Amino acid sequence: MSNAEKKKHHIVIIGGGPGGYEAALAGVQLGAQVTLIERNGVGGAAVLTDVVPSKTLIATAEAAQRVSHATTLGVKFSFAGQIIKPKVEIDLGVVNQRLLDLAASQSSDMLETLMAAGVRVINGTARLDGNHHVVVDAIEDGRSERMEAKTIIVAVGAHPRRLPDAMPDGDRIFTWTQLYNLTELPEHMIVVGSGVTGAEFASAYNALGSEVTLISSRDKVLPGNDDDAADLIEHVFRRNGINIYNNTRADKVVNTGQGVEVTLADGKVIKGSHALIAVGSIPNTEGLGLEEAGVSLTESGHVEVNKVARTSRANVYAVGDCTTFLPLASVSAMQGRTAVFHTMGDVSAPTELRNVASNVFTAPEIASVGWSEKELNEGKVSGFVEKIQLNTNPRAKMQGIEDGFIKLVCSTGGTVIGGVVVAPRASDLIYSIAVAIENRLTVDELAKTFTVYPSLSGTISDAARALHRPNI
Known part of the structure; x- marks a missing residue:
């Protein structure tokens, strides 16, 4: 032209x-x-209303969580010479x-x-x-x-997407675009929907200090993600005090003036201060x-x-x-x-x-790219899987990281075709696996690339080495 x-x-x-x-x-x-x-x-x-503000809110939640857990790393807080236990308080108006x-x-x-x-x-x-x-x-x-x-x-x-019996009003019942009008932290946030958006906000408000209830129509949270990752996140959620209702639907959500009432399909009514409707777009x-x-x-x-x-x-x-x-x-x-x-x-x-890397910004994050282990088990592709728990990684131990893993998938010929990272900053760590997939690198080529010691990325190299098949 x-x-x-x-x-x-x-x-x-x-x-x-x-x-x-x-x-x-x-x-x-x-x-x-x-x-x-x-x-x-x-x-x-x-x-304006989705990725940037929601991830900024999540970044604040991460900061609050780091302060709360600092004492486990030997960090002490004092006032007037007296050691005190830190109490994190969130000014949601300032945050928003x-x-x-x-x-x-x-x-x-x-x-x-x-x-x-x-x-x-x-x-x-x-x-x-x-x-x-x-x-x-x-x-x-x-x-x-x-x-x-x-x-x-x-x-x-x-x-x-809006539900006729759970219409958002911007006062007590919200879509994810309306949450940033809140000036005070919800006492009890009920999240309807356990996909990416629902899981991310449930994780964030839990870390900020709200009581959180998560209602899932499926048998687990994050149903479209790697099974091991979804199971781990649900375990972390429950351990952190999030109430999870699986295999049920919210038939109706009502603003009572002082709070919300969520009626489930089985007739059970859950009361909270606010509700987030996260059921797709x-x-x-x-x-x-x-x-x-x-x-x-x-x-x-x-x-x-x-x-x-x-x-x-x-x-x-x-x-x-x-x-x-x-x-x-x-x-x-x-x-x-x-x-x-x-x-x-x-x-x-x-x-x-197939080469697109995606991320769920929960704590810990879940990042994935390429073919999944589920697809391999279903026979859609042939290959091998290696999964290494992150608590064996020296840098993870130094940072007090207990939850997470690296999973690598390769073809029978040794080409990297998939990966899952569950870890803090998984959105950054997945990049090396995405590069390997985009450029059809083998596990041996990935393994011989130097990583910093100690680093979380070292576990990606460990998984690649474990997938080496001797040329006999």
Whole structure:
């Protein structure tokens, strides 16, 4: 594509979350004219109401937990020369204001980056008018504009699913986007839903000092994760005092004025001070004119896309939580770049979901990538598994880490094809395994790579060495 053709290539992006943001920067980098429309703020839900604020809250919970456990490492606290037992108190109003300020700052930084790069950013809403035009309604002045686009990228994200008999009110009953209005720590938080979001908030509020009850419709928390990891987290939750109800559903959640009452499917009523409804999300695709433009959607409203984020219309792409791909910020960002590379004729490697590393920010964290042990046991792939408990690691002992493990999966030929890390900062530790999978390294190649002694990553090398098969 010539430079003149690139400048004529107008990319219109609806949604400024991680996918839309990365797509915009990639488009400008390749010489296209780029317009991005975002209704709430650059960064979208990921920055303003989801990933950034929730992980900031979790970081505060981790700090509180470290202080509480410091005495087990020989750290003593004193006041006026007298040794005292530390009592951690949380000013949730200050915590929430900090995380909202941080989210707003991150959004502002992203907006400045886009504008400096030459992206036209419009604060407004948009819908497709056919597959080559977008109608934009600006929020500031209410003006409408119909613009022609050679490529349209839909990156509108998703919103929390609501239950008719457990409607969030922002007072006592919340979605995860409403929690940051709290000014006082909940006395008893009842979490409905034991997926990633429910488990993360249950872990965080427990560490902050709330009583927590977790209601799971499945036989264990985190049902989609590695079985050993899910079992460990449930064990840690129960040990830390979290009340867990498995194999049951919340039929109704009521704000009584002084608290909440949650009625379970068996008729049992659980009383608490607040409730969090974490039962999945719904794509923000309604009213966008997608079906009228010939873009295929699933029954749930998700946009059907292929590995380069292309929809059923050749010039319309979709990325992020509104699509049939994994609802992860990292995947959305990769999809955004890939979509632009593809439409601009640049080198575009298809997104391989098998190679995507994901993380659950509980305490400890759970990170995973590639083929799972369950899939190996089901015969979907052939290979070997090695699991090493983290309490045998010298650095873990030094830090007082008792819970966690490293699990490595390799093919029968010795290629690294999967891994699970359950540990503090598992989100960082999983990277070396993800690199090994992406580059088809063998366990021997991974094992001969030097690690620092002592380090938690040393156990990854230990697992790789244990999977060595003699060439006899």
